[in-house]
Amino acid sequence: MTWLSRNIDLVLELTLEHLWLSLLPIVAGLIIAIPLGQLAWRQQWLRGPMLSLVGLLYTIPSLALFVLLPPILGIGYLSRANLIVALTIYAVALMTRFASDAFASVDSHVRQAAVAMGYDGWRRFWAVDLPLAGPVLLAGLRVVAVSTVSLVTVGVLVGIRSLGFLFTDGLQRNIPVEILTGIVMTVVTALALDALLVLLGRWLMPWSRDGRGRVAARRRRSPRAAVAR
Amino acid sequence: MNLFADAFAWLASPEQHTGGDAIAVRLGEHLLYSAIAVLISAAIAVPIGYVIGHTGRGKQVAVAFSGAARALPSLGLLTLLTLFVGIGQAPMAATIVFVVLGVPSVLAGTYAGVEAVDERVVDAARAMGMTEWQILWRVEAPIGLPLLIGGLRSATLQIVSTAVLAAYVGLGGLGTYILRGINLNDYVQMLGGAIVIVALALVLDAAFSLTAWLAESTTRHRPGNAAKPAVVSHTHPQEGTS
Amino acid sequence: MTLPPQRRRALDRGSVRMSGAVTAATSLVLLAACGGSSDPLDTGAGEEPADASTVVVGSQAYYSNEIIAEIYAQALEVDGFEVERQFQIGQRDSYLAAMESGEVDLIPEYSGNLLQFYDAETEARSPDDVAAALPEALPEGLTVLNRAEAQDADSYNVTAAFSQENGITSLADLASYDGEITVGGNIELESRPYGPDGLAEFYGVEVEFVAIGDSGGPLTKDAIRGGDITMGDIYTADPDLASGDFVTLEDPESMILAQNVVPLADAEIAEDIAGVLDPISAVLTTEDLIAMNARSVSEQLDSATIASEWLAENGLN
Numbered sequence: 001m002t003w004l005s006r007n008i009d010l011v012l013e014l015t016l017e018h019l020w021l022s023l024l025p026i027v028a029g030l031i032i033a034i035p036l037g038q039l040a041w042r043q044q045w046l047r048g049p050m051l052s053l054v055g056l057l058y059t060i061p062s063l064a065l066f067v068l069l070p071p072i073l074g075i076g077y078l079s080r081a082n083l084i085v086a087l088t089i090y091a092v093a094l095m096t097r098f099a100s101d102a103f104a105s106v107d108s109h110v111r112q113a114a115v116a117m118g119y120d121g122w123r124r125f126w127a128v129d130l131p132l133a134g135p136v137l138l139a140g141l142r143v144v145a146v147s148t149v150s151l152v153t154v155g156v157l158v159g160i161r162s163l164g165f166l167f168t169d170g171l172q173r174n175i176p177v178e179i180l181t182g183i184v185m186t187v188v189t190a191l192a193l194d195a196l197l198v199l200l201g202r203w204l205m206p207w208s209r210d211g212r213g214r215v216a217a218r219r220r221r222s223p224r225a226a227v228a229r
Numbered sequence: 230m231n232l233f234a235d236a237f238a239w240l241a242s243p244e245q246h247t248g249g250d251a252i253a254v255r256l257g258e259h260l261l262y263s264a265i266a267v268l269i270s271a272a273i274a275v276p277i278g279y280v281i282g283h284t285g286r287g288k289q290v291a292v293a294f295s296g297a298a299r300a301l302p303s304l305g306l307l308t309l310l311t312l313f314v315g316i317g318q319a320p321m322a323a324t325i326v327f328v329v330l331g332v333p334s335v336l337a338g339t340y341a342g343v344e345a346v347d348e349r350v351v352d353a354a355r356a357m358g359m360t361e362w363q364i365l366w367r368v369e370a371p372i373g374l375p376l377l378i379g380g381l382r383s384a385t386l387q388i389v390s391t392a393v394l395a396a397y398v399g400l401g402g403l404g405t406y407i408l409r410g411i412n413l414n415d416y417v418q419m420l421g422g423a424i425v426i427v428a429l430a431l432v433l434d435a436a437f438s439l440t441a442w443l444a445e446s447t448t449r450h451r452p453g454n455a456a457k458p459a460v461v462s463h464t465h466p467q468e469g470t471s
Numbered sequence: 472m473t474l475p476p477q478r479r480r481a482l483d484r485g486s487v488r489m490s491g492a493v494t495a496a497t498s499l500v501l502l503a504a505c506g507g508s509s510d511p512l513d514t515g516a517g518e519e520p521a522d523a524s525t526v527v528v529g530s531q532a533y534y535s536n537e538i539i540a541e542i543y544a545q546a547l548e549v550d551g552f553e554v555e556r557q558f559q560i561g562q563r564d565s566y567l568a569a570m571e572s573g574e575v576d577l578i579p580e581y582s583g584n585l586l587q588f589y590d591a592e593t594e595a596r597s598p599d600d601v602a603a604a605l606p607e608a609l610p611e612g613l614t615v616l617n618r619a620e621a622q623d624a625d626s627y628n629v630t631a632a633f634s635q636e637n638g639i640t641s642l643a644d645l646a647s648y649d650g651e652i653t654v655g656g657n658i659e660l661e662s663r664p665y666g667p668d669g670l671a672e673f674y675g676v677e678v679e680f681v682a683i684g685d686s687g688g689p690l691t692k693d694a695i696r697g698g699d700i701t702m703g704d705i706y707t708a709d710p711d712l713a714s715g716d717f718v719t720l721e722d723p724e725s726m727i728l729a730q731n732v733v734p735l736a737d738a739e740i741a742e743d744i745a746g747v748l749d750p751i752s753a754v755l756t757t758e759d760l761i762a763m764n765a766r767s768v769s770e771q772l773d774s775a776t777i778a779s780e781w782l783a784e785n786g787l788n
Contacts (some may be wrong), residue, residue, distance in 0.1 A: 172534050179308050
């Protein structure tokens, strides 16, 4: 515990840095994935190839991607842009599947009703499709947020400072508490972000209690649940 | 794309196919660690998943556990565990880390598979006098198999991807090329390693797709195979990267 | 569709908020992508510092090197320089690429390994010879300032027991050893002139290599103690080498070069910062390095504290 008491500033600094590195890919991933998901949902023939492609991107190990990107994009090897672009790619890869499911989950009757009420495409997207796809989008975003925060740590192997620094430094200096602190703070950051997203979801989607509505509805329909009880 | 040409030349050069650092050797190490970890993950997660799926209890705990496990940074876990057990036991430390990463996907796939079975089918089985055990074994398990395989697929891809980090604690595997490439600023070597890993992931992915397709086509004639698409896709995103 | 009015209002309110949230998020991303200087994400070393007087100080991914980098950084700050720290940039190949591209302006280096990186065939071995050969070997735009007496070199270490049982105190003794020899070290050691190839060339010893990524840290030492490897690469300023557990094998053929600590700098700023760094190099000794490393490992202090106390002790603050 000596280490922790003497390095509390470092831990806070790294946590903040970690958070910044995580936020942009999460947000960018969502924004890029929404139109892609819409496209995959509208053009059914595109859905298969597109989802295979993003699935493929996701299998590239992060370590490889961090070093692959700089020569392709012409960005600095050590720049945070490198890490942010790599993590955005993963976020998009994860989020596109969720987004396409999210738009597919919108009840087509509701959509038809909106058309009948004279909503044009743009207005229908904002007033009907996006809000109703919200719960599934949120579920996806929560997965993206947590895995992004965890992935940021690998950046330390290419010299990008984050809580991951505590792993390599703690290992060299033989200070287990340092590594443990890194792990705990990464999990705490991830869960804090996750909780924040749930709260944000409640505020943005007052009609749906953080996506639990669907599960509850399914359970109500299920006679088996009653039998099992 | 000169770099890619160089990487393929690197892959083809005879140096990469002899000695202890040969691609086949590294691939073998990588596959061995991954296979052991996937098997242990399945041995732990499938029974628990069946219990959760069948009784409908403990799902919240499983979801919370999966979320927390996804937040765990694998590099940190690997360094900490290796430091505790010593380098001689590093294979054990790495296996534990991979299993921790693999369990949530298999668990989710297993219980989602059981849950996806139409309640009417289960009720019918119960009315026919099947015991709970028989319902699980003869109705829920076969119908849920495609989703279970989906979970295994996610776990496998995640583990294969994370096993790249094993080289950091001296365990070899395909990550050796990437980590050495990074430290030597040798893009070609790194890219060559990455290509092998991506190819491995693709082959495994295809193998699982085929298995899932076979499993699905054997269960398709059964009544009420109601695998809900939304549930299927929610088990996918746990595959992946580290 | 018919919705109760209450639910419908909720839907309306939510969709307005949601549009707002998406717009705000999009602007955030665009802002960050276009990069105002006020953006916290845009301080990456990928770009030239806006202020030409800012010195970007780098360090290796090695805690001891970070302490020296921190000493440089603090001394520069005392002298009025704007300093940006870009510490823990992986191994030599990565950070030298960053030095050459101008992403980093200054980094503490070790003379012999630096020389050998650019001139693998070099014959220079002693501190003076290495220092003399360096300026020639460095690429355009990079230069070294005065070296310190302090050294931190790679060294091969076996357990005291192994040394005694087999009468091995020098790398030259290994040639007569019958057993299999495995060497553990950072993954890039395998490709270094003083790695397995060097051992074969200089001492006629064939070794198996095991990559352990902790820069001669606890895993490497553990592996030596536990017999997982015959010998391991540990840096000579490592405080644990004084523990008596290990015997550092002598290197009579001078396979490993002298490794004096030396500031490697962007040639354009070298003259400006020499006045600050030369006094540091003049007093920094190997004993200082070992003592500071020990504080880092056992007292678990951060590099900034260790650096500022060393500067204070030497009247350089």
